[in-house]
Amino acid sequence: MKMEMIKLDIRKAACFLAEGAVEGMEKQTKAAHKALEDGTSKGSDFLGWLHLPSSLTPEFLQDIKTTADTLRRECDTIVVAGIGGSYLGARAVIEALGNSFAWLTNKGENPNILFAGNNIGEDYLAELLAYLKGRRFGVINISKSGTTTETALAFRLLRSLCEEERGKETARRVIVAITDAKKGAARTTADKEGYKSYVIPDNVGGRFSVLTPVGLLPIACAGFDIDLLVKGAADMEKHAAEAPYAENIAEQYAAVRNLLYAGGKKIEVLANFQPKLHFMNEWWKQLYGESEGKELKGIFPAAVDFTTDLHSMGQWLQEGERTIFETVISVEQSEHELRFPHDEENLDGLNFLAGKRIDEVNRMAELGTQIAHVDGGVPNIRIVLPRLDAYYLGQLIYFFELGCGISGNVLGVNPFNQPGVEAYKKNMFALLSKPGYEAESEAIRERLKKEA
């Protein structure tokens, strides 16, 4: 199979900017990229993702595959417990590569991968436990900090059911922990129980961790090729390190989005025309949202699935407030071939499409949308993938990560922290009277009384 590089087309965005504006960003963008390479960027303790793809050894990847084989042999269902960066990357890749109806059509060749620990929904958890009862299930418990409430809660429930259903000894073989090297509940339990465990490197933040065991183990468990995924990322890493500005797609993306933002485009809408990319949207939203939304700055990352959402959000996108730009992930080739059917009666008047590839119709929907939105005042960036496979997803992941690091530096924020996430946690713990939060508990109760 011929391997190409994914492409970025910024022409329909650059036409909304002053002539030469993108070229004029070269110095600033290159400096922002260099700050990552030199380790002088804000948040430079968290640059472990930058050369991660090229540093993953065959031995390390083999170890992940061996663990995945054990889980695949011993489980018909694997629950991935994690939230944010501790599950979105794995889910994005698994859904992009998998059959859309995998959980219905699966005849046992692959375990079903389910996700938990990403909400506090009592019904969700109760229904999950009811489903797992009597099944040969295993758990991958993922938490960098090892202290996240949502994940810890799910893990308590899953571990106890797993031990109950499968016995303590088997549970030890089918529970795997991916967490900090030393601290946190997930680490302590894993060491005490003798679970197989992997370390999330200190210098890789959750949202940049998909190419660590956080993403690689669930993806390998689902039966997908992690060697190819990592190769795609490593090839993009090499491209980005060497390419001049005009050809450097991560730099170009970072430059254009910052220019659009400075010109009043406060919202970036990531769009796809393949339903399988829905969770890629979700992963991207966390990556850019947590990295740039701080110090009262940052593009708001929104996302849509087309053509589905053209029938719900299409009106707003076409004629709403002109503060948005669109970034479309475009896939050139689909994996199956299916043609538009002919109908004798032609009641819907669609026989003019009969015999055409459905993909061709989708492509025209994509082009028609681009023309309409650009005419409606929405700058458009296109990212083109030859096909949806592990190799090009690897490229896409690294492209987005690097683009994000560079873009955050251009914006002038620390792209690698997320202090704002603590605010809700602090209030929730105060409301639930967590030991150590006595003063906060009292203050928040007083406040609620006054506001009642």
Ligand SMILES: O=P(O)(O)OC[C@H]1O[C@](O)(CO)[C@@H](O)[C@@H]1O
């Ligand atoms: O892996 P952890 O430590 O459980 O964190 C999960 C997610 O929660 C956050 O820390 C926010 O609270 C994210 O940055 C992270 O991806």
